[in-house]
Amino acid sequence: MLKFRQLFHTTKCAVVGMVHVGALPGNTPKITPWGHFFTPQKNTHDTCKKRGTPLCNKSVDSLVFKACKEAEMYLKYGLDSILVENMHDVPYIQSKYFTPETVATMTRVCTEIRKIAPGTVPCGVQVLACGNLEALAVAKACNFDFIRAEGFVFGHVADEGYTDANAGLILRYRRQIQAENVLILADIKKKHSSHAITSDVSLVETAQAAQFFQADGLILTGVATGSPANVSELSQVKKFCSLPVLVGSGVTGDNLGDYMGADGVIVGSYFKKGGVWYEDVDEERVRNFMEKRKIFITMALKLLFLVAICLTRTVLCENSTENFNETETAPQDLYVIKTVVYEVGILTDAGNDTNTNDTHEQVDVSFFDPSQNGTIDLSNIPLPIQTNVSGVSVTGLLPAANLAAILVPPSDGLPVLPKKQVTVTQNISTNNPDKGSEIISNLPKLLGLTKKNESETRD
Structure with a gap:
């Protein structure tokens, strides 16, 4: 989870926009009883009229231009991430039948998208169908941050044929090309597939197997592109797995x-005209979706404030040296609101007889009133080899008269937030053991766990 949070720089639901690359060029492999080999054709013109995937009718430059325009649209409206996929290469073939043109063109597209996407925007790639090793190679070459992997655990029958589990191959290849920084987000019980051969393995068990096989995240889908995922299944997977879980199909502005x-x-299909995956990106749909996401985040903040109000005390500010409304009116009762939500992750080299990997200890901390005493016992944690602290602190002073506005939002649906509000985001990460020990020792101070008299002294 920490690797995901560090990459996406957010504790909220990240929005990943799909870039559906047009049908790629590529020579058709000639199949023989001993396998397959390539039958190259002369490339005198940069077109796909007589070669390539069945729907290919554009030059490589045209494919790159359109893909970059889609990426620019997503960046314009503040999407958190971009995922590039050769969706138009229908009907798909298994990766063992890929030709070099597929990887070469995807590398070209991803290279150009990486040039226009800020380094803070995570970019990922998926090569259909089940081209997980190829996707890793593209990601490594293009400085991409993650891949979407099919068939990570448990075999299944997809519309392009039988797909065998490949987690072992993927992770070994990732190590071989020194691409450990590239996250693997694995589909579980993926769309467009039959899972009858694993009908005795539940979705949660599949998720747990992917976690055991060291996936960096999970992707939950419906039965097909544009088909919504089951909300209750999402809750179950989140409950029984500690990996980040993404929804990979059927998300719309309405749901x-x-x-x-x-x-x-x-999100892919919903961002297209008419909600159809093969159409062009509809700017209005992208804008409306991101505005709705903003409203949901604001409403979540409202809930945090409501909880904070319930847990904090009313403070009478008659002796306050600060006039909140900057007028000469009589002081009001003020509600002091402070929410601090931090995720603390500590990776140690502690011995573990049942696991040859490094021990990973994670603490989730939420505090609503830092004036109250609080302690965290970290004395049993060994010398850290990596320490990460991430979170958001929101503080504010809210006049009592505005309480009703929070409980009953105005007509535009947005709650009234405190007139004086400070939001602070802190992300700290280090591989230095000494620095990690220092961070851990200062956690109570960092998290606002100061004694009441200390807080008053500073004031």
Whole structure:
């Protein structure tokens, strides 16, 4: 989870926009009883009229231009991430039949998208069908941050044929090309597939198997592209797995609220004209979707404030040296609101007889009133080899008269937030053991866990 949070720089539901690359060029492999080999054709013109995937009718430059325009649209409206996929290469073939043109063209497209996407925007790639090793190679070459992997655990029958589990191959290849920084987000019980051969393995068990096989995240889908995922299944997977879970199909502006509990949503079809995946991106749909996401986040903040109000005390500010409204009116009762939500992750080299990997200890902390005493016992944690602290602190002073506005939002649906509000985001990460120990020792101070008299002294 920490690797995902560090990459996406958010504790909210991330929005990943799909870039559906047009049909790629590529020579058709000639199949023989001993396998397959390539039958190259002369490339005198940069077109796909007589070669390539069945729908290919554009030059490589045209494919790159359109893909970059889609990416620019997503960046314009503040999407958290971009995922590039050769969706138009229908009907798909298994990766063992790929030709070099597929990887070469996807590398070209991803390289150009990486040039226009800020380094803070995570970019991922998927090569259909089940081209997980190829996707890793593209990601490594293009400085991409993650891949979407099919068939990570448990075999299944897809519309392009039988797909065998490949987690072992993927992780070994990732190590071989030194691409450990590339996250693997694995589909579980993926769309467009029959899972009858694993009907005795539940979705949660599949998710747990992917976690055991060291996936970096999980992707939950419906039965097909554009088909919504089951909300109750999302809750179950989140409950029994500690990996980040993304919803990978069927998310729309109308059902976004159902999936805000996910760590991310991958949106493709909804962003297209008419909600059809092969159409062009509709700017109005992208704008409306992101505005709705903003409203949901604001409403979540409202809930945090409501909880904070219930847990904090009313403070009479008659002796305050600060005039809140900057007028000469009589002081009001003020509600002091402070929410601090931090995720603390500590990776240690502690011995573990049942696991040859490094021990990973994670603490989730939520505090609403830092003036109250609080302690965290970290004395039993060994010398850290990596320490990560991430979170958001929101503080504010709210006049009592505005309480009703929070309880009953105005007509535009947005709650009234405190007139004086400070939002602070802190992300700290280090691989230095000494620095990690220092961070841990200062956690009470960092998290606002100061004694009441200390807080008053500073004031």
